[in-house]
Amino acid sequence: MNNRRSFMKKSAALGLGAFGINSLFNELHAADFQNAERFWDPGSETNDDYWATIQEAYTASKSDVIILNNGGVSPSPLVVQEALEKYNRQAAQGPSYYMWRIMDKGREPLRQRLAAMGGCDPEEIAINRNATEALNTVIFGLPLQKGDEVIGMKYDYPNMMNAWRQRQLRDGIVYKQLSFDFPIENDAQIVKAYEDAITPQTKIIHVTHVVNWVGQIMPVKKISQMAHKKGIEVIVDGAHSFGLIDFKISDLECDYFGTSLHKFLSAPVGSGMMWVKKDKIAKIWPLVCNHEPTSADIRKFETLGTRSFCIEQAIGEAINFQEGIGTKRKQERIHYLKKYWAEKAQQIPGVKIHTSLKPEYSCAIAGVSVDGLKPGELDSKFFNDFKIHTTPVSYEGVHCVRVTPHVYTKISDLDKLVGALEKISKKA
Structure with a gap:
């Protein structure tokens, strides 16, 4: 009976709890985010110690595959995964009640x-x-x-x-x-x-x-x-x-x-x-x-x-997760990540960047191509040889591979991307 009461209480909280003090974000991430603020230096472009906390909040940061197609669909941080799982468990107890009335x-x-x-x-x-x-x-x-x-x-x-x-x-x-x-x-x-x-x-x-x-x-x-x-x-x-x-x-x-x-x-x-x-x-x-x-x-x-x-x-x-970071800070970080790899890539012979690197004209997405390779071929080499997931684009005169990092993307992953481009371009 006590377990039943506990479940009902928890279920009721879940129905309206995302914006209350008992939110899952407060439970899982709020303290870590607050602690990470001590690493934040407004004068620094990188702030890698701060972003390491954000990266840790995404299970995708530990994936065997380097995900660089976040423009297609982005993985959710752990807190969103947990929320969805708990709501699904709640609804499974009686969808017509928990979904429509809670x-x-x-x-x-x-x-x-x-x-x-x-x-x-x-x-x-x-x-x-x-x-x-x-x-x-x-x-x-x-x-x-x-x-x-x-x-x-x-x-x-x-x-x-x-x-x-x-x-x-x-x-x-x-x-x-x-x-x-x-x-x-x-x-x-x-x-x-x-x-x-x-x-x-x-x-x-x-x-x-x-x-x-x-x-x-x-x-x-x-x-x-x-x-x-x-x-x-x-x-x-x-x-x-x-x-x-x-x-x-x-x-x-x-x-x-x-x-x-x-x-x-x-x-x-x-x-x-x-x-x-x-x-x-x-x-x-x-x-x-x-x-x-x-x-x-x-x-x-x-x-x-x-x-x-x-x-x-x-x-x-x-x-909650978004506001824990701040949209302006997030935009600046993702643009930095894009610029980080793209500036290095455009120095590689045979590699072309198809996107402006100025923040007023682009942010996360950049297109890249390698002379002598079709977009599908470059995309396949990224994945088959380096376990880097991107997406090829061949449409209306645009022929490139689209690369899109996110806040959970590590600098080391982007270094691997640039290294892959160096190796691929030499063989193309």
Whole structure:
């Protein structure tokens, strides 16, 4: 009986506990993070003793494989893994009770915390499963008519390009795509390209905040300001920026924003978020049916049916972990890691870096190639010969291997990457 009472008490705490003093982050990591602060030197670029504590909090830092495809999906720190496991155990005792009557009460506090992190109104935040779901909701929900124009680019994410193509087939909208020769270290050049493509029929500009192919950071705010002067709305794909770059959604001055939380926030796989400017909510049709589809309530976008409330609630511990570091500090560290290996790599004969190394134009992602090797061949050599996991890119004139470190990535791992490039380039 005592064990039963203890289990019930613990279960109740789990339902709402991510943002309380009994959070798993406080239990597992808070003291270590606090102790690590004594190693922090604001004047140092490396602070390796501090980051060693952060690395230790990720089980992935001990993997036999060096994971450098964090732009695809990032591993979760131990605290998020533990939270998800405990929520799953709780739900397994009776999903219809623990999920719908206990965990479901945690959505509103989670909405509040995501909004605080995003610098926006909680009534503008919907919690879903990934950036594709978030942005497809907007793309298919907009009341566009035949002949209305949408401007995107060839380097947007494939699922978003396909969504616009589907609207073009279904509704007769005009979908126009720009092409860029990245890297570009000139915001005005990018903004002008979008502006020059505008016609009286243009209704939407779709912008990818951080281009997944090569890591280019797009001047979203400047594009939004230009577009709004012409009465055009802006949709932003923030899959690779939220949880990595130190910004607030309101800073972007856009109208719609979608992101995946399982990338740089390191939340569980299958977690995402959508932001819709409050005065735009009512006109967007939900992607999945709702009893009040024209409502101005952001929650109309969350009627997804039965899904994993466990994943949803474990997002809270990812936020705790993020705030334990600080987004600005995290951004600077990951950019340092990218710059560390890329500056060394570009000195190797036959090796080319396809991404700007300036922090205003890129952060985590960089593309690399070796003369004489196709991206798939280089990717295979990384893994087969050195147990380094990356991802090859061969698309629209971009031919490279994408390398993306995270806060758990060790300098020694990046030294191994550079060493691998030296050996591979000599044999190519």
